[in-house]
Amino acid sequence: MEALEQPAAAAPQGEVGRSRERVEDDALLRGAGRYGDDLAVPPGTLHAAVLRSPHAHADIRSVDVTRALAVSGVHTVLTGEDVRNWAAPFPVGVREPMEHWCLAVDRVRYVGEPVAVVVAEDRYAAEDALGLVDVDYGLLSPAVDAEAAAAPEAAVLHEGVGSNVVSERHFHYGEPEDAFAAADHHVSLKVRYPRNSCTPIECYVVLASYDVAAGAYDVSANFQGPFALHSVMARALQVPAPRLRLRTPADSGGSFGIKQGVFPYVVLMALAARKAGAPVKWVEDRLEHLQAASSATNRVSTIEAAVTAEGRVTALRYDQLDDCGAYLRAPEPATFYRMHGTLTGAYDIRHLAVRNRVVLTNKTPTGLNRGFGGPQVYYALERLMQHIAATLGLDPLTVIRRNLVPPEAFPYRAPAGSLLDSGDYPAAVELAERDGGLAELRERRDAARREGRYYGIGFCAAVEPSISNMGYITTVMTPEERRKAGPKNGAVSTATVSVDPLGAVSVHVSSTPQGQGHRTVAAQVVADVLGVPFESVTVNVELDTQKDAWSIASGNYSSRFSGAVAGAVHKAATRVRDRLAGIAAGPLGVAPETVRFAGGRVHAGADDGSASMSFHRVAGAVHWAPGTLPEGEPGGLRETAFWTPPELAAPDEGDHINSSLCYGFVFDYCGVEIDPVTGAVRIDRYVTLHDPGRILNPQLVDGQVRGGFAQGLGAALMEEFAYGDDGSFLAGTLADYLIPTSMEVPEPVILHMETPSPFTPLGAKGVGEGNNMSTPVCIANAVADALGRADIELPLTPARVRGVIGIDEPEPPAGLEPAAAPRGGGSGLRASDSVTMPAPPETVFHRMLEPATLAAIIPGCHELEATGENAYRADVTVGVGMIRARYEARITLSELDPPHSLRLSGVGESAMGSAEGSARVRLTALDDGGTRLDYDYEAAVGGKVAAVGARMLQGAARVIIGQIFTRLAAELGGGQPSWWRRLADRLRGLVGRGGGRS
Amino acid sequence: MLKIEANDSHRVTLTLNGRERSGNARPRTLLSDFLRHELGATGTHVGCEHGVCGACTVRVDGVASRACLMLAVQADGRRVDTVEGLAGDDGPLSDLQAAFRRHHALQCGFCTAGILNSCADFLGRERDPSEAQVRDMLSGHLCRCTGYTGIVRAVLEVAAQRREQRQEERDDV
Structure with a gap:
């Protein structure tokens, strides 16, 4: 052992209580963070995209993946049937007969609920194939408002419970x-x-693989705890807990609680990897996150x-x-x-x-x-x-x-x-x-x-x-139910402090931070206890359920770091210190209780002038010279502290x-x-x-x-x-x-x-x-x-x-119609307009009943075939904002009163959701031999189009429905409107003379 | 005009942080995906893929641009600067990065790369920005952790430091 020497300068000021530049920041500022989507993936990793329900409430009658599997690059599609075979529903916190699976198995209950997972060579191909999974839905009435859903007459989500x-x-x-x-x-x-939702800027990320030999899943996810949910995931996967190895990346792009909700996708992607026979990666996109994460x-x-x-x-x-x-x-x-x-x-x-x-x-x-x-x-x-x-x-x-x-x-x-x-x-x-x-x-x-x-x-x-x-x-349970289930209480926090053969200190905490600076504070706490420089302490916050100390309360929630986890860090560091004090006491010639740690040295007494040894020399002995240690000191230096406060008792009988x-x-x-x-x-x-x-x-x-x-x-x-x-x-x-x-x-x-x-x-x-x-x-x-x-x-x-203030809207300027307010449902749209036709009402009416005319005037119509009298099936592509959807539509003409009025209706389904609209059309003869066509329409759009385009729908509906009738006017004026004619119409519209409008 | 079929792969070559890099991209490959997954420059983060959050902001020929709203093929032959290029390879943090650290201008750090790129572009153009101008520039970014205070302070401080430096340089001459 090192010879005793006289102390150097005064001990540093305490770390705890100081503002410290964070140890996390250097890497993050250089773009060298390691977030979920930055982790290296195993060779052969495939990529998943999730098909989600466009309906709030519907039975799933069938799921047909044939067309999706035909897409180049697609390997497999996970469906409810696979999930039923390999998994179980998640355990639920109340004793009621309802099942929640990681994927809808027979019924969808919210817009965005996962229905199938397409696994392909890249995300682009997987998303292409989503639109080719054919799901037959039987629509059910939804229960949306909380109070209405609690009423006896509401549509019931879980029939086994009998009430919402x-x-x-x-x-x-x-x-x-x-x-x-x-x-x-x-x-x-x-x-x-x-x-x-506090909506983190990083969405969910899951990378899963399945070891068929061991029957074990290995998943990395930006999960944040509580790790009680590890038990929920393992039970859903029907494996003993060690066969679900869950790991979290070093960095997380924010959570604020929300990344607790990634856990169903841990199970879902684990199953997708099993089905694909290859590792599967899924990165949630923002639309998925907003509508369906949490x-x-x-x-x-x-x-x-x-x-x-x-x-x-x-x-x-x-x-x-x-x-x-x-x-x-x-x-x-x-x-x-x-x-x-x-x-x-x-x-x-x-x-x-x-x-x-x-x-x-x-x-x-x-x-x-x-x-x-x-x-x-x-x-x-x-x-x-x-x-x-x-x-x-x-x-x-x-x-x-x-x-x-x-x-x-x-x-x-x-x-x-x-x-x-x-x-x-x-x-x-x-x-x-x-x-x-x-x-x-x-x-x-x-x-x-x-x-x-x-x-x-x-x-x-x-x-x-x-x-x-x-x-x-x-x-939530009655005292009697709790007696049967056994008490639950406490909050175990965990920290490990170890000292390596060169005397450097490392800390591990199971607190899965998401930007709060746990590494910085843990280093501050340990630096104070062991008297080593803050900069010399290394803190690791990755969590691996197979190798690290953790418990059900591990994770980052309920603001538990500074009170509980930092306390556990303090306890673990104190144990290390006490062992080192016992080792140093002999050579320093003092009792262990008087040994003090400061300035990277171990001192014989409270006085900085007392004899001391360097920290790394004392610590090194546990690795290099265990034979010199006092009796009872086992050698090696790694202490894990678990801490739970006794004040956290289970709920009592009252x-x-x-x-x-x-x-x-x-x-x-x-x-x-x-x-x-x-x-x-x-x-x-x-x-x-x-x-x-x-x-x-x-x-x-x-x-x-x-x-x-x-x-x-x-x-x-x-x-x-x-x-x-x-x-x-x-x-x-x-x-x-x-x-x-x-x-x-x-x-x-x-x-x-x-x-x-x-x-x-x-x-x-x-x-x-x-x-x-x-x-x-x-x-x-x-x-x-x-x-x-x-x-x-x-x-x-x-x-x-x-x-609330009750401000009166000023009257619109003369000649300007106020925009119609949406009907009750957010996507409900209605408006009226009129178009002048260069033909008498009889001609207009007659032409509207011709399939060729309909095919020509419906925007985005690819195909139109008659299915009955004045009833057609059509393929129609419609774009709203950033998304385009191809609808399989049924178009009907009804309430025919030639040549005065009729109703033109359409109902469509697409991978982007449903749409329906109906326009009442009235024809009035004009003196110049033409016709004024007035129409009132109502339309409703659901699914993804409504989710991303809500604020554009009013305008889009006006344009699309308006196009039907301006195209009809063009048809009557002689054939298809040419591109320059459409351009001219548009320009006239821009200068306020209103295309074909009267 | 370059014509590429939908499923064709195209060799895209660009100057990434001063170094020529190339990789394969299809016509629809986003610049953000190309940088991250083809070139391995994962410092650029993706937060919304519809141009609102600003996390993916890089500089294309010096101008702050959303990498999620640009196709990789559009960056062919151009200069792209990302967060990885702000400090030297093994060098100290830039003045802007160091100010972010000093002012606790980041917590999770996910939005930070994009913000740094917008600030780098902005400070190159605005030598004496007001707080209102800085806030206006930052309004193209969403940060969920910091409440923006530290970011605003860091940017204003760097602008002031650079003005002082320029003044000293003039005084020296």
């Missing part, structure tokens, strides 16, 4: 009836939280408070309806239960009654989404607090203050079971009021209002839960559940001004205060706050997964699903407090999700305040705000 309400639970804490009976006021509000749960809440005259809330009553989409996909119905213990928020309210119902609808299944469950709860609770103030004529901040949990009450047991670990909420509110400039904001509001402008201030006080109790989901370990505090307020003409909401100032316990890295904390704030702002003002009444999905592109850009996101004023958690090793709590919970409702409260209205709905788009 698949879970209903009632909870009762304290004496809510007495509190309501004694209250001075009852104040209630009904609110709807919409569907949205979604926040939309919720309808009726919330009622028992309130004293002073604004003290004594009891709350929640009636909540969660729409989890077409299947209850694991871990749903967790949206409810993640927040269950925390339903009273930051308030000291002792009495609580809850009814939770889960309804299934013909929409994409829901899942984790940053803030999970929080935006829904706080949208109800904090809107109610604002409404109480408005109703009682009190200041909203006064109502908040009167109800906050007092600082002396911590740890505070909320009535539904959450144990709020630490905090000082009144002090935080006071800090934010002062440092955020609330008084000045109030002056700005008053000045704006004096000028007649719409200006409002909104508040939100929220408890931000972190480190989920893996047992919270069992609160349904109390401490749903999370830590509860940070968030207090936000903002001033907004509303443009009275456009309805646009402008954020004048946004103040957000966070108490996330001990802050491990201030820069990363602010980064989380800013990112969450931008997403919360999007949810408040812009983002919604819109559906038509027929269940068609209407937000299939990023031009339809609007995400805030640098133009929409202002810089928030960020304030901090630090009240360490007594329950985590480092005193840290989570901080990743607070603004996703607080910002939507804070902005909504400001808008409610500005407008003096309670009936507002998210997202507060300009059109919706204008609707």
Whole structure:
């Protein structure tokens, strides 16, 4: 061993608590990241494309892959039949007879549901073949709206259940009836939280292979956990868990909870690889992602408070309806239960009654989404607090203050079971009021209002839960069901620290980060414990279920890194340190307890001037000279720590559940001004205060706050997964699903407090999700305040705000017809127009009945054959925006009243979805021997065309249907319109003289 | 005019980050796919394939362009610069990259390559940009992690640094 020597310079300042440039960034900035789609693939890898349902609800009568298999480069097509042979349905969180397979086997229940997987030599060929898989659908009525779907008369998605309400639970804490009976006021509000998603910029990626000899699957996917879902995947694949080796890449292009939803595709592509007999890679595209990946749960809440005259809330009553989409996909119905213990928020309210119902609808299944469950709860609770103030004529901040949990009450047991670990909420509110400039904001509001402008201030006080109790989901079961199933609880986090023969330190964590900087913080924690330079610590965050330490709680969700995983890192590093202290104690001539690690050296005592040895020399001995080690020291140096907090107990007989370990505090307020003409909401100032316990890295904390704030702002003002009444999905592109850009996101004023958690090793709590919970409702409260209205709905788009304000549309200029509003369903279209025909009505009528004329005037008509009297079958290609679809159409002429009127109708099916339209045509003789043809049409479009082209459909329908009649006019004027004639028509149209129009 | 049949493969040669590279592309092969899968330059990321998110932005003959809205054959014979070319092969980060790191202008890093390319093009044209101009330029990109603050600060700082450098150079002369 090395000779003792005198110490060098002073120990470095501690790493934890410092902002550090991230160790992740160098590679990412050079384009050297290793994301899912960047990984090397084995030779012979094939590429998959997924055929998806264009219908919201339909029986699958047959799937014929013959034509698809004939496409050059196509190897195989996986269908429901294969899935039935090799797999099982996913386990479901409630005891109801419903099956969710990775691929629809007999019925489709949402637009975008996978129906078949084409595997080909490249993605282009696979996509070509999608259109040649022939699926015969028998259409069923859809159930789209959550409340309508819960009604007895609704179409039922899962017939075995007999109802779309698949879970209903009632909870009762304290004496809510007495509190309501004694209250001075009852104040209630009904609110709807919409569907949205934090939409990572990287979509899902899966690379799967099957080892036929071992009967084992090996899959790489940008999955983010929770790894409890590994069990769900292995059971669906019907293999023991080790035979599903799941690996995650080093880098992930964002998740925000959404990449939990890749798990059905892990199973699907594993089966596709088995069928293909080759590795299969699938990269989800944006349309697939938006329509079918995952979604926040939309919720309808009726919330009622028992309130004293002073604004003290004594009891709350929640009636909540969660729409989890077409299947209850694991871990749903967790949206409810993640927040269950925390339903009273930051308030000291002792009495609580809850009814939770889960309804299934013909929409994409829901899942984790940053803030999970929080935006829904706080949208109800904090809107109610604002409404109480408005109703009682009190200041909203006064109502908040009167109800906050007092600082002396911590740890505070909320009535539904959450144990709020630490905090000082009144002090935080006071800090934010002062440092955020609330008084000045109030002056700005008053000045704006004096000028007649719409200006409002909104508040939100929220408890931000972190480190989920893996047992919270069992609160959906009755106590009796839980007794039978056995208790579930806790949250095991995992970290491994090892020291190599040259004394370098490596860390592995099973936290599958997606940009949060876990490698940086883990290195900071270990550098402090072992007294080695931050730069010298290597951190690996890839997860391989076959080789790494992991447990069901592994993964990146519920803001569990700083509280739990960083704590496990600390524990593992401490074990390494303690072993090294035991080794160094002898040579240093001191007791192990006094050995100290700093500056890359191991010191004999607390004093930097004490004798020391270099860290790598002490560590090297465990590899190079195990014979010199003290008794009981085994040699080698790798410590894995598992840590689970004892506070996370299973739900008790009274349904109390401490749903999370830590509860940070968030207090936000903002001033907004509303443009009275456009309805646009402008954020004048946004103040957000966070108490996330001990802050491990201030820069990363602010980064989380800013990112969450931008997403919360999007949810408040812009983002919604819109559906038509027929269940068609209407937000299939990023031009339809609007995400805030640098133009929409202002810089928030960020304030901090630090009240360490007594329950985590480092005193840290989570901080990743607070603004996703607080910002939507804070902005909504400001808008409610500005407008003096309670009936507002998210997202507060300009059109919706204008609707609330009730701004009258100005009359259109003379001679300009206003565009017709779409009929109920988002894709429903109707309009009227007229065209002048250069022939008398008799001729026009007669020609419309001729097949040759029809073939010539229907745009994109390739083939037309008669199938009966005035009934035809045709092949028609139609383009809307970026996509073209070839429809197999049935065209009929009916309601014939020669030569006055008739009806021209068409119904078509294509790989891009269905379309139908019908035009009522009236003919009126003109004095010059011609005819005025008036038409009114209604059309509806579903499937992919509706998803990507919703905002263009109105115009496209007008053009396409208009073309039928302008072409008819051209036909009557003598043969096919020539290209120069069409050009001339177009030019005339552009200068406003309207082609063939009168 | 070049005519290529739908299923024919065409040899595309371009200058990628200063080096001549070539590979096979069919007429419909997107430039983004060609760069990533044919030339192995995976630093360019694909986020939407319909020109909205901006993740795939590269510079074609110096001009920021969406690689998902361009065909590989359209880049034949042209200069294409991607994120991999911003710093020298084994060299330090460029001033722009270093400013992104300093200001925590990236988290997951998936949108970053495209943003860096737009910024590189923009800063070459705008020597004294206002925050409003920077935000306007960045509005062609979607970032889900950062809320844009760090990005705006990094770009403004680099613009200021470069102005100072130019001033010093003038003073030296």
